[in-house]
Amino acid sequence: KKLRIAVLAGDGIGKEVMPEGIRVLEAAAKRFDLPLEMQHFDWAHCDYFAAHGQMMPDDWKAQLQGFDAILFGAVGWPATVPDHVSLWGSLLKFRREFDQYINLRPVRLFEGVPCPLAGRKPGDIDYYVVRENTEGEYTALGGIMFEGTDREMVLQEAVFTRKGADRLLKFAFDLAQSRSKKHVTLATKSNGIAISMPWWDKCAEAMAKNYPDVVLDKQHIDILTARFVLQPGRFDVVAATNLFGDILSDLGPATTGTIGLAPSANLNPERNFPSLFEPVHGSAPDIYGQNIANPIAMIWSVALMLDFLGDGKGAWRSAHDAIVDAISQTILSGPSTPDLGGQGKTPDVGKAIAERLA
């Protein structure tokens, strides 16, 4: 039986990097004889919104439900659709309605990438951000009162559930236990955000009791971001709420040279719904159209997808490893896009990786 992958390229550079992701996916499927089929969907982008007044067809969920995975580019074109409309109408719906409650984001410094942090070498930066992906600070709950008067005020609600915190923490501790450092950092802000963050501290302390061999270190988000820059070697697995994980998983990759490398997996570990794989970078309107976007984040996301589809085993795991190897080699010997100091175009990098794989 073939595993089915839904492909949605989205907006901006999503449309430029997706063909490279597919090129590499096809090369990997061929070499490792992976039973896969792909289907393209021409919605979940702002042109679709312009034509239909919504980001996706009404039956999007039914259309995607049977797939094993979703390969996603990037969404957002603020010149025509406000970001909160385009994102809440697509990506954030997938994450929430397909209960992709883990957003897993590896941060790693590759050999050959000029590191923006002075004196760091590969091995010095190597950790995971494990981000809660379905609740928390991202809500449309609340409202504006006394609008237009000098008493105007806004309430914005964040909502956390014990179930949501516990399953996120369990995933993070399990991951840490499988690694050599066995260390979990909780991103908190319990000194300022007085209800939810002290509660997160307690949830993490309770979970830590089940993992006597894993160390828990709670750090306030402000100093934590400082340490991503000053002491990146402290980190192994960083567990974070939706917002804090969002911040840390852009900042972390930035310290490894470019967010053009950073992949992510939006996981429903129980496989009740399709999981979604996408680069961390967005649609980047400022560089769209020049074909200079780095496709590696997209390609690495393809690798994460294969690993997840094969449950980290057999030919699927081999395909994942081979893609990551081909990425490493290409970073070392080129071609590379301008964000890495090169002159290569998006397809040059994709082709080089696909060829190394074949």
Added chain:
Amino acid sequence: KKLRIAVLAGDGIGKEVMPEGIRVLEAAAKRFDLPLEMQHFDWAHCDYFAAHGQMMPDDWKAQLQGFDAILFGAVGWPATVPDHVSLWGSLLKFRREFDQYINLRPVRLFEGVPCPLAGRKPGDIDYYVVRENTEGEYTALGGIMFEGTDREMVLQEAVFTRKGADRLLKFAFDLAQSRSKKHVTLATKSNGIAISMPWWDKCAEAMAKNYPDVVLDKQHIDILTARFVLQPGRFDVVAATNLFGDILSDLGPATTGTIGLAPSANLNPERNFPSLFEPVHGSAPDIYGQNIANPIAMIWSVALMLDFLGDGKGAWRSAHDAIVDAISQTILSGPSTPDLGGQGKTPDVGKAIAERLA
């Protein structure tokens, strides 16, 4: 008439850096003949809590109300008092009840400080974080429901007012207008946080209309933190909510080498209440007791205080400039504390700066 300064050292390294702040303050007052008097208060620390069950006496507000400024060290000793209790019982009360609605935090790379960002030199990093300081994400509003059951959930409220946003933005735009770049970055997250952040975007756009010579650039907080690392030269004045400003004003200083340098001014610009001056770093229990804390953040905060007290004019401005000069020289020629690669103790640095000033 003498201006009156209330001194509260707080916990941990607050107690180590405060004497150096005072040493420099006295040297500056002497040299520039500033009419000042200081009064020390032995509360707003966790030992006081241990003895009295609260961080401050009931009449703290009456005791401090008549002062022109508060010089503050750092609060927090989580081993005995949870951070949200100690902070909400002291610092956050000052900020809120004395309506210190601007938290102004300069970020600057000094000559002689080894920069953690590769290839950056003084001049490349030079901006202000202007943080809203009285409302927003820092609240104790909300609660826990179905506690102890598998339906347990938490609501956490953020509250923004138009008045709060507008006065923050006005301060930021005024500051930008007085500088050569004339550039305001708004830290937003309107693609995810769907009520309050789109509203912030609109407030900023409306304010920008009053400043045709100032450019407004809205950036989502995730990519903004990445750019603090990758493109620090983009920034001039960064306007941010309480939480985002908290994060950015630890991250920014980290990119300039150490948060041991970063000062802050908690301002009530109308002078209806005393303003508060403190280092950005906290009480740092991990290094307390060794006298290795860098006192420069505290000393620079003293300089900001003098500048504010004198309205940026006359002998007060000269005193500010002289302190910053003495800091610069001491960073260049030592002694320095371990965070800057030196072997100096806290008082060594304080004495060197005071001597340079005299």
